[in-house]
Amino acid sequence: MPDRPRHSLNRQLYFxxxxxxxxxxxxxxxxxxLPVLLARLAAGTAARYTLxxxxxxxxxxxxxxxxxxxxxxxxxxxxxxxxxxxxASTAVCLSLLNAAPSIWxxxxxxxxxGTGVAAFHPLGTxxxxxxxxxxxxxxxxxxxxxxNLGRAAGPLLxxxxxxxxxxxxxxxxxxxxxxxxxxxxxxxxxxxxxxxSPEMSHTSSRPNKRSALRESIGPYFRSLLALYLIAxxxxxxxxxxxxxxxxxxxxRGYSNVARSAVLALFLLAGTVGIxxxxxxxxxxxxxxxxxxxxxxxxxxxxxxxxxxxxxFLTLLFLGNVVLSASTSVNIVWAQQLLPxxxxxxxxxxxxxxxxxxxxxxxxxxxxxxxxGLAHVLDCLTVLPxxxxxLVVFLRGGTIGGGHEDERGKA
Numbered sequence: 001m002p003d004r005p006r007h008s009l010n011r012q013l014y015f016x017x018x019x020x021x022x023x024x025x026x027x028x029x030x031x032x033x034l035p036v037l038l039a040r041l042a043a044g045t046a047a048r049y050t051l052x053x054x055x056x057x058x059x060x061x062x063x064x065x066x067x068x069x070x071x072x073x074x075x076x077x078x079x080x081x082x083x084x085x086x087x088a089s090t091a092v093c094l095s096l097l098n099a100a101p102s103i104w105x106x107x108x109x110x111x112x113x114g115t116g117v118a119a120f121h122p123l124g125t126x127x128x129x130x131x132x133x134x135x136x137x138x139x140x141x142x143x144x145x146x147x148n149l150g151r152a153a154g155p156l157l158x159x160x161x162x163x164x165x166x167x168x169x170x171x172x173x174x175x176x177x178x179x180x181x182x183x184x185x186x187x188x189x190x191x192x193x194x195x196x197s198p199e200m201s202h203t204s205s206r207p208n209k210r211s212a213l214r215e216s217i218g219p220y221f222r223s224l225l226a227l228y229l230i231a232x233x234x235x236x237x238x239x240x241x242x243x244x245x246x247x248x249x250x251x252r253g254y255s256n257v258a259r260s261a262v263l264a265l266f267l268l269a270g271t272v273g274i275x276x277x278x279x280x281x282x283x284x285x286x287x288x289x290x291x292x293x294x295x296x297x298x299x300x301x302x303x304x305x306x307x308x309x310x311x312f313l314t315l316l317f318l319g320n321v322v323l324s325a326s327t328s329v330n331i332v333w334a335q336q337l338l339p340x341x342x343x344x345x346x347x348x349x350x351x352x353x354x355x356x357x358x359x360x361x362x363x364x365x366x367x368x369x370x371x372g373l374a375h376v377l378d379c380l381t382v383l384p385x386x387x388x389x390l391v392v393f394l395r396g397g398t399i400g401g402g403h404e405d406e407r408g409k410a
Contacts, residue, residue: 013131013139015187017146020124022180023087024147025154026094026173027117028267030059030110031243032155032260033097035250036167041103049247049373051103053365056243058107060358062114068352071122071344083127084184086120089113091177098170121350127188129335141278141328148271148324156257156264163257220337224348226393230290231330231353233387234323239357240364240380241266241301241320248373262313269317273324286329287391293326294388301381305374323384333394 034052042051074082093113100106128143158173242263249259277289300319304312330353334345368376 009131012188013128013142016124016127016131017143019083019087019180019184020120020143020146021150021154022177023090023117023120024150025158026090026113026177027063028151028242029094029097029155029158030055031246031263032159032256034243034246035259036256037097037100037103037106041100041106047366047369049244049365049368050362051365052244052247053361053363053368055106055110056239056361056365057359059110059114060239060361061355062111063117063354064114064350064358065352065355066115066118067122067350067355068344068348070118071348074123074126075344078190080185080188080190082119082123083188084181086116086118086124087177087184088181089116090120091116091174091181095171095174095177098167122344125331125350126335127190129332140331141274144274144328144331145271145278148267148274152264152267152271156260159257159260223394224334224337226390227330227334228348228352230294230387230390231349232356233383234294234326235353236357236360237301237323237380237383238270238320239354239361240377243361244364244368244373244377248377251373262316265313266316266320269320270324270327273321274327276321277325278328280325286326286333287394289329290326290391290394291388293322293324294384294391297323298382298384302378305377305381319381 034055037055038048038052042048070082090113093109093116096109097106100109125140125143128139131139158170161173162170245266246259246263249262254262277293280289297319300315300322304315304319307315330349331345334349338345364376364380
């Protein structure tokens with residue numbers, strides 16, 4: 001199949017990025033709705049944070065950790081409809097949360113919606129890398145930026161809409177997602193960064209080009225494990241703050257809109273960090289970017305939780321900018337270590353990390369009930385320092401932007 005004109009690839013990348021913005025708008029509604037859902041369906045529950053942690057954990061297991069399964073499946077069953085299903089399922093299920101008659105129905109909706117999120121992200125990340133004009137790192141950073149814009153601004157806009165027109169209107173918010181899901185197969189076509197066409201993937205030469213998964217990972221196991229653990233520690237901090245900060249601010253007397261605004265600022269910082277990280281990855285070694293991100297962000301986030309007013313907002317913003325700057329480093333480094341398993345690499349660094357971080361939300365909630373949420377959030381902010389110690393196990397990455405053969409040095 002001949003390559004499409006560059007303007008066509010750019011159009012697909014922009015559409016895919018916008019699609020990521022929309023799906024992540026729905027995918028991050030839960031933290032904003034948690035205080036409302038708990039007040040309506042679990043009033044009087046003693047272990048409030050434990051129940052919140054259970055909701056977060058179940059959702060993250062199916063939306064994030066489940067990406068490993070979909071990464072494996074999408075490497076074998078190559079279809080654009082994984083993206084179609086992902087957007088549609090997430091839009092419908094998350095928009096119905098406030099209509100759930102019981103907490104158990106909330107769990108079911110989170111499972112179904114989370115499965116849609118998991119189906120979308122591995123394939124979406126690989127498509128972004130393949131459509132990029134400058135480099136894989138640039139494409140992934142643009143794609144991630146779109147998602148983070150949705151995570152930041154989308155739920156805030158929905159909350160403003162609900163405050164103005166009533167909580168019963170949440171179900172109508174599924175319509176944009178459903179319309180975009182219908183457009184997806186008409187706009188996007190499958191591409192892969194290793195220049196394999198869909199037709200070639202089914203020829204008899206494929207077994208010679210694609211080694212067994214164990215053989216692919218084996219020589220680079222230590223670097224992949226270190227990258228994965230770094231991603232887990234970073235995302236545990238992000239997830240903990242993103243999900244429990246809403247409850248923390250609720251205790252401080254913040255209104256629904258004010259809470260959503262603070263979360264939007266926190267997630268917007270993630271977008272800024274990813275953009276900065278993606279642009280600097282062409283100039284600064286990935287190792288240095290990881291170390292800077294993991295060492296500098298903890299004190300900023302810790303101090304933010306002990307501040308108020310403008311100082312609180314400024315430190316919270318800067319902390320997540322720095323922490324998020326190394327996100328694309330993990331993903332692209334892993335993809336280059338496993339060039340024949342791009343979906344698996346993406347799902348490990350994104351879904352695998354977010355899934356484990358989400359599952360650990362249960363003990364985080366339990367510790368919050370026992371010792372106080374403020375103390376637990378303090379502990380979460382220092383976790384990236386452990387990740388910084390793991391950088392010593394990484395090899396390669398002396399030049400950013402994919403200009404060296406990472407596999408040869410891992």
